[in-house]
Amino acid sequence: MKPKFISISESIIEKIKSGELQPGDKIPSENELIKNFKVSNTTARKSLLEIESKGWAQRIKGKGTFVLNRTEDHHILRTLGSIDSTRRGFNESLRAEGFNPKNIVLEKTILQHGISSEISGKHFIMEGPVLKIHQLRYADDTIIKDEVKYISLKLCPKINMMSTEISYFKVYEDKYRHKITDVKQTLSASILEPDSSDNNFDTSRRLPVFVLDSAVVSQPDKVLEIEKSYYRGDKYKFAIVANPEYKDEEMHHGKEPKKSHNLR
Template sequence: MEPKFISISDGIIERIKKGELLPGDKVPSENELISTYKISNTTARKCLLEIESKGWARRIKGKGTFVLNRTVEHQLLRTLGSIDSTRKGFDESLRAEGFTPKTVIIEKIILDDGISSNIMGKHYIIEGPVLKIHQLRYADDILMKDETRYISLKLCPKIDRLPSDISFFKVYEDQYKIKITDIKQTLSVDILDPQQEINNFEIDNQIPVFILDGVVLCQSEKVIEIERSYYRGDKYKFAIIANPEYNSSSFFDLDKK
C-alpha cells in the first residue's frame, strides 16, 4: 500500500501541474495539511519534503514552502491589480519562485519640484520633495525589469534612507501606517532597439518590452507613488484581477507606443 504522505504530496504536485498553484504560491503548510488530511506532524513534514525533493517547491526558512518556477525559459507571471502580489515586492516574489534577485541602482535623487504622470486618462501629481529611484532588477543575473519609482517624501519622510530592494508597499503600510485605497495601472508594449538610450537590457538585438505605468493612492486621492517600469517581453506574462477590498483597478492598453 502506498504511504499516505506520497498520495498527499502527489495530489499537491498535480495541483501545481494543473496551474491551481502557480510559481511563487505558498503550498499548504504543515498545520494546514494536518487539519485537512488528519495526519501527524511527521507525515505532514514528509509531504512537504517529498514535494521539495521532486523539484516542485522550495522551503524558505521562516516563510513557508513555495512553488518553484518550472515554466519554459522561466517566464514570470505577474498579476496586475493584486494587492497581495504588490505587497510581496520584486525580491520576495523571485525568491519564492527559486531565483536569486539582484538590484543595481542607476539613480537615487530627491526632486524638489515634484513629478506628474497621466494614467488611465487622468493627471496625477506628487508635490515635491519626491524621491526618484531608478534601478535595474535581475533574476539569476538576467535583467528582467528596468524600474523607476517616484515616492512622496511628504507622506513618507526619510524613506530615501531605506534600502531600495525592499517591498515599498509593505513599508507604506507597516512603517508609515498609510491605508492604500487604490492602485491604477496601464500596460503597453513596445520594441526597443539596442542603440536606444532608454534600453538597459544588455541585448544586441531588438527586444519586446511591456511598459507599466502605475500610481498608488491613499486617502483623499493623495498620491504616494508613481511608477514607470520596463519588463522584458520574452520573460513575462501578465494577468489581471480586481480586488474589491481596495476597489483597485487595472487597465490594459496593448497598443504599441
C-alpha cells in the first residue's frame, strides 16, 4: 500500500498533467492538505516536497508552492479571466513558473495631457497628468513582452516614485483603495517586420505577436490604466476561463456579476 503522502502528491500531479492546474497556479497549501485529506502536518509537508522533488512545482518563500512550466516548447500560458494571475503581476507570475524575470525600462515620463484608447468600440479617456512607462519584459534572457502602460497620476499620486516591477493592479487596490469595477481588453494578432520601429524584440526575422489593448476602470467610471503591449507569438499561448471569478460581495448582494477577461 502506498504511503499517504505519495497518494496525495500523485493526485495533485495528475491535476497538473490534465491541465486542471496550469503553470503558475498555486497548489494547495500545507494547511489545505491537512484539512482536505485529514492528515498530519508531517504528511502534508512530505506531499509538497514530493511534488517539488519530481520537478512539477517549486516553493516561493512567503508565497506558496506553484506549478512549474514544463511545456516542451517552453510556451508561457496566460489565461484570460484569471484575476489571481492579474493581481500577482508579471514578474511574480514568471517566477512562479520557474522563469527568471527581468525588466528594462525604455521610457518613464510624465505626460501633462490626457490620453484615450478605443477598445471594443468604446473610448476610454484618462485625464492628465499621466505616467507613461515603456519597458521590455524578459523571461530568462529572452524578451517576451514589449509593454506600454499609461497610469493616472490624478487617481494614483506619486505612483511614479514606485518600482516598475510591482503589480500595479495590486497597488491600485491595496495602496490607493480603488475598487476595480472592470478590465476591458482586446487581443489581436500582427506581424512585426525586423526593421520596423515597433519591433523591440531584437530579432532578425519577421515576428508574429499578440497585441493587447486594455483599460482598467474603477468606481465611479474612472480610468486608472491604459495599456498597449506586444507579446511574442512564438512564446505565448492563451486560454480562456469559462467561469471567471466574481467578487463575493456582488454575489451576496444579489447583483448580476460582471464578466471581465483579465490578462498580465
